[in-house]
Amino acid sequence: MASIALVPGSFDPVTLGHIDIIERAARHFDTLIVAVIRNPQKTASLFTLEERQELLGECLAHLPNIRIEFFKGLLVEFAKDHGASAIVKGLRAVSDFEYELQMAQMNQRLSGIDTFFVSTSPQYSFLSSSLVKEVARFGGDVSSMVPEVVQRRLGDRFSEDT
Ligand code: PNS
Numbered sequence: 581m582a583s584i585a586l587v588p589g590s591f592d593p594v595t596l597g598h599i600d601i602i603e604r605a606a607r608h609f610d611t612l613i614v615a616v617i618r619n620p621q622k623t624a625s626l627f628t629l630e631e632r633q634e635l636l637g638e639c640l641a642h643l644p645n646i647r648i649e650f651f652k653g654l655l656v657e658f659a660k661d662h663g664a665s666a667i668v669k670g671l672r673a674v675s676d677f678e679y680e681l682q683m684a685q686m687n688q689r690l691s692g693i694d695t696f697f698v699s700t701s702p703q704y705s706f707l708s709s710s711l712v713k714e715v716a717r718f719g720g721d722v723s724s725m726v727p728e729v730v731q732r733r734l735g736d737r738f739s740e741d742t
Contacts, residue, residue, distance in 0.1 A: 582610040585666040585696070588655050591616050591632050592625040593730045594639055595712055597704035601670035604698055606643050613662060614640070618652035626713055626737060639727045656691035667695040672705045 587602055591614070606612045616632055627635070633648050640646045651658035659667065667687060669680055684695035700707075707725055716722050716734040723731055 583608075583666070584611045584613065584662065584664040585609040585668050586613050586615045586655065586659055586662070586664045587668045588615040588617065588651070590625065590709065591636055592627055592709050593632060593712070593726065593733065594636050595704070595707050595709055595726050595730075596724075597670065597672070597700055597707040599639055599727065600701050600704055601668070601698050602640060602646065603643065605668040605696075606645055609645070609666070609668075611645050611647065612643075612668070613664060614646060614648045615651045615655065615658060616648065618650050627733070631733070635727075635730055635733065638729050654690070656687050656693055659693050660691060665693060667693060669695055669697055670700045671697045672700045672707070 585605065585608075587605060589598065591598060602612065602614060614636055616629060616636070618629060625632070629650055633650070636648050640648070649662070655667065659665075667684070669684070671677060671680060680695075680697065684697075687693055687695060704725075712722050712725050713734070715725075716731075717738050719738075722734065726734070
């Protein structure tokens with residue numbers, strides 16, 4: 581049976597840290613679905629769903645076994661609907677661990693679906709979409725943190741605000 585896994589997240593926007601995890605996870609599953617959440621609990625997103633999908637599509641075009649889809653509600657319901665048997669998450673630091681473990685255990689209890697953690701490459705362990713946005717908003721250099729297309733889009737977005 582083909583193995584299908586989900587990599588869920590907000591991807592607002594996709595960073596080189598996300599891409600690293602997705603590239604490495606894609607080697608282990610027949611299909612990897614990048615599942616972009618529609619209704620994040622967090623603050624309003626900077627990029628629309630369609631923009632996030634477009635940026636992910638451009639940055640992951642080199643990977644043949646990737647699909648990008650949206651989901652809302654419980655991740656495990658989306659996983660079941662799409663025949664996914666695994667969730668993949670990146671772990672950056674110990675600070676990620678407690679919450680990620682709790683979510684993994686909850687998702688396991690709800691559905692039997694296992695979560696596989698991939699250790700973030702050290703050069704990306706400090707990286708998050710939120711920090712990238714903050715740095716870019718104030719004109720900092722994010723060229724080593726996001727793909728060029730994302731860097732350009734951030735520049736455009738924040739120049740609209742000034
Ligand atoms: O990129 P993010 O914002 O850290 O991603 C968080 C995400 C989307 C992976 C997480 O919030 C999630 O799985 N939300 C779906 C709702 C759900 O299933 N909640 C129960 C988790 S135990």
